[in-house]
Amino acid sequence: MTEAKTGEAAKKPLFTTQRTDNWQKGPLAIATVFTLFIIYATWRTFENQYFEMGNLLSPFYSPKIEWHLWTKVWHLSPAILILWIPAGFRATCYYYRKAYYRSYFMTPPACGVSGYKGFQYQGETKFPFVFQNLHRYMFYLATLVLAVLWWDALQTLFAAGHFFNFGFFQVSVGTLVYFVNVVLLSNYSFGCHAFRHLIGGRLDCFSCGEPAKTSLSFWEKVTKLNEHHQLWAWCSLFSVAFADFYTRCVASNAWTDQILFQVQQVVQ
Numbered sequence: 145m146t147e148a149k150t151g152e153a154a155k156k157p158l159f160t161t162q163r164t165d166n167w168q169k170g171p172l173a174i175a176t177v178f179t180l181f182i183i184y185a186t187w188r189t190f191e192n193q194y195f196e197m198g199n200l201l202s203p204f205y206s207p208k209i210e211w212h213l214w215t216k217v218w219h220l221s222p223a224i225l226i227l228w229i230p231a232g233f234r235a236t237c238y239y240y241r242k243a244y245y246r247s248y249f250m251t252p253p254a255c256g257v258s259g260y261k262g263f264q265y266q267g268e269t270k271f272p273f274v275f276q277n278l279h280r281y282m283f284y285l286a287t288l289v290l291a292v293l294w295w296d297a298l299q300t301l302f303a304a305g306h307f308f309n310f311g312f313f314q315v316s317v318g319t320l321v322y323f324v325n326v327v328l329l330s331n332y333s334f335g336c337h338a339f340r341h342l343i344g345g346r347l348d349c350f351s352c353g354e355p356a357k358t359s360l361s362f363w364e365k366v367t368k369l370n371e372h373h374q375l376w377a378w379c380s381l382f383s384v385a386f387a388d389f390y391t392r393c394v395a396s397n398a399w400t401d402q403i404l405f406q407v408q409q410v411v412q
């Protein structure tokens with residue numbers, strides 16, 4: 145009898161569900177991609193080289209910290225001083241929470257599937273999950289970093305050392321990579337639930353006066369981005385990793401940043 149019980153317990157599945165589809169695929173794919181991204185980002189953070197070449201500066205190392213006082217007291221990679229902002233922004237994002245709670249904590253791993261009993265999600269009122277409530281502040285900080293990344297993308301439109309000199313205007317493959325990245329990052333950041341609340345969601349009446357009507361028009365635009373927040377979250381994660389990878393390849397001379405168009409010769 146005891147043996148039979150032990151056998152039954154051994155056969156008991158980790159999760160119970162009546163779903164017959166391959167529901168494991170989603171959480172498994174998310175866990176795999178997250179893990180690969182975290183490994184890559186950690187390696188690049190500590191590599192502390194090949195992050196800059198000409199007018200290209202990796203988004204992992206931007207803004208560039210050339211502050212002499214800092215370099216005297218800080219001997220580690222400058223990326224450590226920067227990446228906690230986008231990392232904190234993504235880690236506290238409402239979409240990413242759902243994704244990694246399902247993939248890593250498995251409570252539950254998917255809709256209609258019982259949660260893993262080893263870990264019980266108890267909301268975001270206790271340590272360490274209470275920190276998730278900092279998301280709106282991470283949004284403010286991440287917006288500052290995003291502004292710097294737009295500045296970096298603009299820099300790629302001019303030959304190195306000739307910023308805003310239209311005699312040296314150019315478009316390279318790196319320009320395209322950087323602009324695609326900042327556009328995707330902007331779509332992700334400005335589709336944020338916290339921003340949507342800030343821009344208009346907090347109002348009770350959208351027709352009460354001109355400021356409220358203006359808020360409504362912004363809120364509608366943000367809502368359009370917000371509807372595809374998951375898509376922008378993934379696309380921007382890939383684009384930021386690729387922008388860094390591209391910069392690394394150029395900075396290590398593995399690739400050349402091909403110029404697609406330039407006006408320098410015409411002016412001279």
Ligand code: FES
Pocket residue numbers: 233237238239240279283332333335336337338339373
């Ligand atoms: S909810 Fe995803 S970035 Fe704010």
